[in-house]
Amino acid sequence: QEQLVESGGGSVQTGGSLTLSCAAFGFEVRDYCMGWFRQAPGKEREGVAVIADHGTTSYPGSVSDRFYISKDSAKNILYLRMNDLNPDDTAMYYCARKRKTGGACSRGASLFALWGLGTQVTVSA
Secondary structure (H helix, E strand, O other): EEEEEEEEEEEEEOOOOOEEEEEEEEEHHHHHHHHHHHHHEOOOEEEEEEEEOOOEEEOOOOOOOOEEEEEEEOOOEEEEEOOOOOOOOOEEEEEEEEEOOOOOOOOOOHEEEEEEOOOEEEOOO
């Protein structure tokens, strides 16, 4: 059964760092466009990082110099390293897999069909 399981969330102070992990089951992360998304209460889900099957990454400007997505194909795990966190980064963070292999790898949530349950990140001032 295909499944994504996130971990690594928690509470940190402004300026702190966290690394989120997403273990994949039933498929290989190396074969798909994978992404991290976040959703804060009352806000739309936002793509914060994607990584294509060949390794190209994409970030929005709000996190491009602070967040880093990577994958370990041997362990079949996706990571998100988050540095210099601030209260605006507080949200539930989700790992996701694109619906199909191949094609463009962009941050639009509608492209992604397999989602984890999420891990909460809370940043205090």
